Amino acid sequence: MTIPQQPYPPVWIYFLYIVIPLVVSFIFSNANVDFARLAAVAAVCVLLLHVLGVPSLATLLSTPRQPTQSHPHALSVTTGSPTHQHSVGRLGHAAPPSSPSLGSFSAPVPIAETATPIPKPPAVEEVVENDPYVHLLPELEAEFLQLADTTAQPASPTETPGFFWHTIVSHKKGNFSIDIEKRVGKDFCFRHVVQMEATPEEAFDFLSDVGKRPVWDEMCEAGGVVTRVSKRTTIQYFRTKGMWPTSPREAIVASFIRLLPDNRYLNVTQSIPSHPQHTPRPSDVRMIARIAGQVVSPDPLNRPRMCRVVQIIDGDLGGYLPKKVVAMVTTQAIPRGMAKANALLRDLKEQKDKSQAIEIAEGRIDVQGPGGSGRIAGGSSGLGVEGSSSGGLAAGPSVSRVEKGGSAEDPVRVPTTTSGAVANRATLLPVARTVNRGQILLRLLQRMQPWMILSLLLSLLYGRWRKKI
Numbered sequence: 001m002t003i004p005q006q007p008y009p010p011v012w013i014y015f016l017y018i019v020i021p022l023v024v025s026f027i028f029s030n031a032n033v034d035f036a037r038l039a040a041v042a043a044v045c046v047l048l049l050h051v052l053g054v055p056s057l058a059t060l061l062s063t064p065r066q067p068t069q070s071h072p073h074a075l076s077v078t079t080g081s082p083t084h085q086h087s088v089g090r091l092g093h094a095a096p097p098s099s100p101s102l103g104s105f106s107a108p109v110p111i112a113e114t115a116t117p118i119p120k121p122p123a124v125e126e127v128v129e130n131d132p133y134v135h136l137l138p139e140l141e142a143e144f145l146q147l148a149d150t151t152a153q154p155a156s157p158t159e160t161p162g163f164f165w166h167t168i169v170s171h172k173k174g175n176f177s178i179d180i181e182k183r184v185g186k187d188f189c190f191r192h193v194v195q196m197e198a199t200p201e202e203a204f205d206f207l208s209d210v211g212k213r214p215v216w217d218e219m220c221e222a223g224g225v226v227t228r229v230s231k232r233t234t235i236q237y238f239r240t241k242g243m244w245p246t247s248p249r250e251a252i253v254a255s256f257i258r259l260l261p262d263n264r265y266l267n268v269t270q271s272i273p274s275h276p277q278h279t280p281r282p283s284d285v286r287m288i289a290r291i292a293g294q295v296v297s298p299d300p301l302n303r304p305r306m307c308r309v310v311q312i313i314d315g316d317l318g319g320y321l322p323k324k325v326v327a328m329v330t331t332q333a334i335p336r337g338m339a340k341a342n343a344l345l346r347d348l349k350e351q352k353d354k355s356q357a358i359e360i361a362e363g364r365i366d367v368q369g370p371g372g373s374g375r376i377a378g379g380s381s382g383l384g385v386e387g388s389s390s391g392g393l394a395a396g397p398s399v400s401r402v403e404k405g406g407s408a409e410d411p412v413r414v415p416t417t418t419s420g421a422v423a424n425r426a427t428l429l430p431v432a433r434t435v436n437r438g439q440i441l442l443r444l445l446q447r448m449q450p451w452m453i454l455s456l457l458l459s460l461l462y463g464r465w466r467k468k469i
Helices: 011-029 032-052 057-062 134-147 200-207 210-216 323-346 356-361 418-423 425-432 438-468
Strands: 078-081 084-087 165-173 176-183 189-196 220-228 233-240 249-259 265-271 288-298 307-316 398-400 412-414
Touching (some): 134 249, 134 288, 200 307, 200 323, 200 356, 210 233, 249 356, 265 356
Antiparallel strands (some): 220 233, 249 265, 288 307, 398 412
16 A cells, blocks of 8 residues: 555646647637637646646646555555665565555665765664554664754755755744754755644643644644554644645554653654555645654753744655745745744743653653543643643544743644545644635645636537527
């Protein structure tokens, strides 16, 4: 089972599904003037839609439907570095060499010999019998830590030859700072180095909780935990907002949380093909997270209530996405989102010094209920979401209180399951952003795009036929 790759429509496809109706209209209209006008209008419309990045009807028809897993243990993904690939088939057995894999969609950029080699994957202490995903963790961890190593792989302020990372955005306000670095040779691989005004434990629990992401990430519309596989592993879902003329993106990932030997906190995720408890929306475009997550460590300068976060995003957004949209997300939306997260954490009157997510992952807190569906036997922070992904799954939607300066706002329903993420989206959005009513009209225009030109052709043909009568 593989993740379908969304096609990128070339320009000629737009003309193809326009030229055919034009030829038909020419045959039946028998009017060169009408045909010339029609061709001119159609050509202008097609070019305009292509510049705006609106997907064509051919893209919709050629995009395969999302596969459905018949068993939660059915999995076929590829992870690892360019020098070491590991393919996994059903129930963890080795897959045939010819099996398609996730790596074929987003191959890592070869690393020069002068680069720091990928360290040997660390051993995972426990073997979880009912966790078909945990075997992915060692190589994901090794690759993530290499990408996040800013000492071995520093970034250059300009496009200097010999560097693997180039800094494209640098922002600082008070003690908060963020540097966004782009991987050389990759379309969508970024490293965010952030100094946050929070304890490592508070920042890690907040950033690694997909249920809280819509509160601070302006590009995230909904998110939640589909199921908890084990104490260390959860299956998560999140959906981005649609920005006209692009469709919303959705992803389903396996998320792993681990306490590193040097006491840093790691959250690493990777896309999986599907899960029986998650049904994607047909209108959404599947995006692929080849590797993503955060590693959180204490502040290098030992400042109180400060920490250092290195976040990696490497994937494929899928479909046809205009460069201006990608640039807006990477240079504007991400810095604003991290600044908002920092403000929420900074305004907490008290911050925790023990990570609940790490306590659960390391087996120090029990997750009550079958499959981790019960509530956590432990406390939560002022910014916590009881029963969210950092604290296990609650039986139903949970309540979040965002405290600022010791005073709590009204409770806000936060989704902790896939169905809850969709059902409670309307109550969560007022907290995250002001609803843009204009997007409703823009989305309608996007849906109508393939039929706008066809209706124009039919109307002209019908008018010509009526004249003959």
